[in-house]
Amino acid sequence: VRTISFLSDYGVADEFVGVCHGVIARIAPEARIIDVTHGIERHDVRGGALVLRNALPYMPPGIHVAVVDPEVGTRRKGVALRLGEDERILVGPDNGILWPAAERLGGVLEAFDISASALRLEPMAATFHGRDVFAPVAAHLAAGVPLAEAGDPLDPELLIVHELPVPRFEEGELIVHALHVDRFGNVALDVSHHELAAAGLKLGEPVEVEYEGTRYGGRYARTFADVAAGELLVYEDAHRALALAINRGDAADALGIGRDAELRIRPGG
Amino acid sequence: VRTISFLSDYGVADEFVGVCHGVIARIAPEARIIDVTHGIERHDVRGGALVLRNALPYMPPGIHVAVVDPEVGTRRKGVALRLGEDERILVGPDNGILWPAAERLGGVLEAFDISASALRLEPMAATFHGRDVFAPVAAHLAAGVPLAEAGDPLDPELLIVHELPVPRFEEGELIVHALHVDRFGNVALDVSHHELAAAGLKLGEPVEVEYEGTRYGGRYARTFADVAAGELLVYEDAHRALALAINRGDAADALGIGRDAELRIRPGG
Amino acid sequence: VRTISFLSDYGVADEFVGVCHGVIARIAPEARIIDVTHGIERHDVRGGALVLRNALPYMPPGIHVAVVDPEVGTRRKGVALRLGEDERILVGPDNGILWPAAERLGGVLEAFDISASALRLEPMAATFHGRDVFAPVAAHLAAGVPLAEAGDPLDPELLIVHELPVPRFEEGELIVHALHVDRFGNVALDVSHHELAAAGLKLGEPVEVEYEGTRYGGRYARTFADVAAGELLVYEDAHRALALAINRGDAADALGIGRDAELRIRPGG
Numbered sequence: 001v002r003t004i005s006f007l008s009d010y011g012v013a014d015e016f017v018g019v020c021h022g023v024i025a026r027i028a029p030e031a032r033i034i035d036v037t038h039g040i041e042r043h044d045v046r047g048g049a050l051v052l053r054n055a056l057p058y059m060p061p062g063i064h065v066a067v068v069d070p071e072v073g074t075r076r077k078g079v080a081l082r083l084g085e086d087e088r089i090l091v092g093p094d095n096g097i098l099w100p101a102a103e104r105l106g107g108v109l110e111a112f113d114i115s116a117s118a119l120r121l122e123p124m125a126a127t128f129h130g131r132d133v134f135a136p137v138a139a140h141l142a143a144g145v146p147l148a149e150a151g152d153p154l155d156p157e158l159l160i161v162h163e164l165p166v167p168r169f170e171e172g173e174l175i176v177h178a179l180h181v182d183r184f185g186n187v188a189l190d191v192s193h194h195e196l197a198a199a200g201l202k203l204g205e206p207v208e209v210e211y212e213g214t215r216y217g218g219r220y221a222r223t224f225a226d227v228a229a230g231e232l233l234v235y236e237d238a239h240r241a242l243a244l245a246i247n248r249g250d251a252a253d254a255l256g257i258g259r260d261a262e263l264r265i266r267p268g269g
Numbered sequence: 270v271r272t273i274s275f276l277s278d279y280g281v282a283d284e285f286v287g288v289c290h291g292v293i294a295r296i297a298p299e300a301r302i303i304d305v306t307h308g309i310e311r312h313d314v315r316g317g318a319l320v321l322r323n324a325l326p327y328m329p330p331g332i333h334v335a336v337v338d339p340e341v342g343t344r345r346k347g348v349a350l351r352l353g354e355d356e357r358i359l360v361g362p363d364n365g366i367l368w369p370a371a372e373r374l375g376g377v378l379e380a381f382d383i384s385a386s387a388l389r390l391e392p393m394a395a396t397f398h399g400r401d402v403f404a405p406v407a408a409h410l411a412a413g414v415p416l417a418e419a420g421d422p423l424d425p426e427l428l429i430v431h432e433l434p435v436p437r438f439e440e441g442e443l444i445v446h447a448l449h450v451d452r453f454g455n456v457a458l459d460v461s462h463h464e465l466a467a468a469g470l471k472l473g474e475p476v477e478v479e480y481e482g483t484r485y486g487g488r489y490a491r492t493f494a495d496v497a498a499g500e501l502l503v504y505e506d507a508h509r510a511l512a513l514a515i516n517r518g519d520a521a522d523a524l525g526i527g528r529d530a531e532l533r534i535r536p537g538g
Numbered sequence: 539v540r541t542i543s544f545l546s547d548y549g550v551a552d553e554f555v556g557v558c559h560g561v562i563a564r565i566a567p568e569a570r571i572i573d574v575t576h577g578i579e580r581h582d583v584r585g586g587a588l589v590l591r592n593a594l595p596y597m598p599p600g601i602h603v604a605v606v607d608p609e610v611g612t613r614r615k616g617v618a619l620r621l622g623e624d625e626r627i628l629v630g631p632d633n634g635i636l637w638p639a640a641e642r643l644g645g646v647l648e649a650f651d652i653s654a655s656a657l658r659l660e661p662m663a664a665t666f667h668g669r670d671v672f673a674p675v676a677a678h679l680a681a682g683v684p685l686a687e688a689g690d691p692l693d694p695e696l697l698i699v700h701e702l703p704v705p706r707f708e709e710g711e712l713i714v715h716a717l718h719v720d721r722f723g724n725v726a727l728d729v730s731h732h733e734l735a736a737a738g739l740k741l742g743e744p745v746e747v748e749y750e751g752t753r754y755g756g757r758y759a760r761t762f763a764d765v766a767a768g769e770l771l772v773y774e775d776a777h778r779a780l781a782l783a784i785n786r787g788d789a790a791d792a793l794g795i796g797r798d799a800e801l802r803i804r805p806g807g
Binding site for chain 1: 549551555556564580581608609612665670
Binding site: 280282284288295339343 | 598760
């Protein structure tokens with residue numbers, strides 16, 4: 001019996017998550033379920049995709065369910081994907097939510113369309129595939145049903161791909177984009193550990209952040225408390241990507257930064 | 270050892286739920302706990318009762334604790350009920366929260382008053398029976414203590430009953446009531462799958478929803494995305510009951526609908 | 539394999555808690571995790587310390603992780619403490635969050651500095667020691683690694699102590715302080731069961747609560763519903779300490795009481 005991780009935008013106010021746990025426990029009583037989070041913003045496929053990609057390496061290999069599904073009940077497919085690393089299997093809607101995680105963890109070796117899976121619950125509700133499709137399929141897979149019995153083979157080339165913005169390096173400045181804002185207002189940017197190494201920022205030195213023509217002074221720091229309360233910092237976050245924060249404050253709010261905002265970061269200031 | 274499901278209005282901001290888990294784990298270390306939800310609105314016995322009724326069929330049979338308990342510490346009884354289906358046992362305050370679930374799952378075969386149960390924690394706090402009465406009783410039952418040892422026999426006829434509104438069918442229109450509003454503003458109505466079949470609504474056809482004299486045009490659809498963003502739909506929800514929603518919007522908010530609102534729904538419009 | 543309890547200010551909107559669960563499950567697949575709560579207010583070390591102290595006696599003895607960590611990534615130490623009662627081990631930052639719980643549960647018999655623990659994850663992020671230090675250390679301890687292998691011995695005298703306010707008894711009145719406000723607006727005061735017994739309040743009798751010169755009439759009651767809706771009550775709460783509430787209302791909000799507010803409580807009114 002394998003572990004099932006579960007991420008969604010179902011929230012914790014309603015019983016959606018609990019019901020999916022119940023469905024899994026009925027089918028695979030021994031399977032352990034780890035809730036990655038259910039706090040993805042409603043219908044935010046990209047936010048869910050990024051959180052899944054970042055969290056997955058920390059989860060025990062197993063079955064990984066991710067449901068942010070604004071098109072539930074339409075012709076969009078449900079899929080189960082076997083990845084190159086660790087025999088991980090992703091389960092969810094085919095709307096791009098699984099893509100960044102699949103890309104990072106060895107790519108998709110095999111894909112199955114589970115929209116009409118024999119492992120579904122019947123009658124299937126048009127509005128709650130988490131309960132009627134994704135949870136039961138995941139539970140059966142965790143209990144040992146072979147992936148090929150979950151649905152019909154699908155060409156991985158046909159999967160919906162989720163494109164992310166790409167940073168640029170121009171004349172000594174980084175041109176970066178806000179990928180995601182967490183509940184503390186910390187802004188994850190689209191610069192990885194390796195790209196960052198090439199950017200020439202020096203720990204402890206001042207940086208200038210420009211957004212929509214306004215320039216903000218800050219510091220390239222290791223952690224929040226390396227700068228004064230209320231001060232802006234640029235730092236390598238827990239996923240080793242560049243991020244923007246205000247120590248004990250809310251950077252996204254203070255600068256008015258939302259998803260995909262383009263910022264310019266340069267040394268000095 | 271049996272599974273324990275747990276529903277309450279304790280929320281997740283405080284430690285109430287965690288403490289109940291701890292109490293259960295000390296008594297029945299092997300028992301699995303499934304949190305149905307703890308997001309029931311504070312003191313909303315009816316909301317809790319409906320969520321419990323709808324969620325229970327998806328839970329593994331076992332011990333089912335439900336605590337929404339505005340009268341905690343008064344003379345209201347605590348009860349444990351054995352249901353007709355699957356040997357399920359419900360545990361909670363005797364204020365109606367358990368009733369709709371009991372009715373749906375085979376009725377109450379045996380009832381026990383656990384207010385002064387020998388299985389309680391001592392000293393018992395007047396304000397936290399979840400921790401001191403319901404969790405420990407459920408844990409002992411899950412660990413194999415016979416139900417008759419949980420308390421004193423009680424005539425099931427004496428249990429508090431929770432009455433729900435009843436829909437009417439008049440001259441080609443459904444007169445229905447709002448039972449519950451979820452966090453997306455979707456409104457569950459008091460029309461079951463079987464009643465709905467008799468109402469003659471046709472999938473894909475326009476419907477008119479009237480509330481407090483105002484008429485709203487919508488569509489009887491299978492799922493949210495079958496109508497345009499911002500459009501009203503009437504649909505069979507995940508519990509196979511009639512519901513009202515706005516695709517990517519908040520129907521309860523847009524129409525000003527609260528608990529028990531009476532609406533008229535008719536074909537056309 | 540021992541149980542791990544986990545308390546933090548990570549919230550449930552993001553994946554921080556889920557990722558820590560994943561880290562633990564990879565290291566100690568058999569360890570059960572009980573989430574005490576993750577709803578501690580951001581950076582509220584004192585709130586976390588009080589909740590931990592109150593909740594711990596209800597948790598199965600084991601490894602107890604508590605992370606409210608505004609100074610993460612600085613020179614503040616991470617520690618693991620063996621307590622006098624039940625072989626409990628506390629794991630978290632050395633900022634006072636563990637202190638009240640340690641004091642209540644037998645004191646600290648042994649302390650270890652785990653800041654540079656060999657059991658950490660590498661590379662360690664400067665901003666997420668929950669994932670990279672506290673969760674993996676706790677998991678290895680739960681799986682049986684001896685405490686002495688978690689870090690370097692530390693003199694318990696050097697641990698950061700969290701001082702709490704102290705109530706006074708003057709000329710027939712209690713002078714007390716707000717320790718903590720829960721999500722219902724109930725205010726925990728710094729008067730224990732034993733101190734309360736000495737104060738001479740009589741169940742059911744009127745009391746007067748004075749705050750910033752304004753006097754409020756209330757009642758010393760056993761539970762909320764012993765007074766009318768909207769009425770103020772002073773009562774012994776679920777942790778057997780004195781508390782202030784309004785039946786079906788929000789006492790903190792109504793009286794404008796925040797952390798450390800000093801109130802005077804006297805019989806009559």
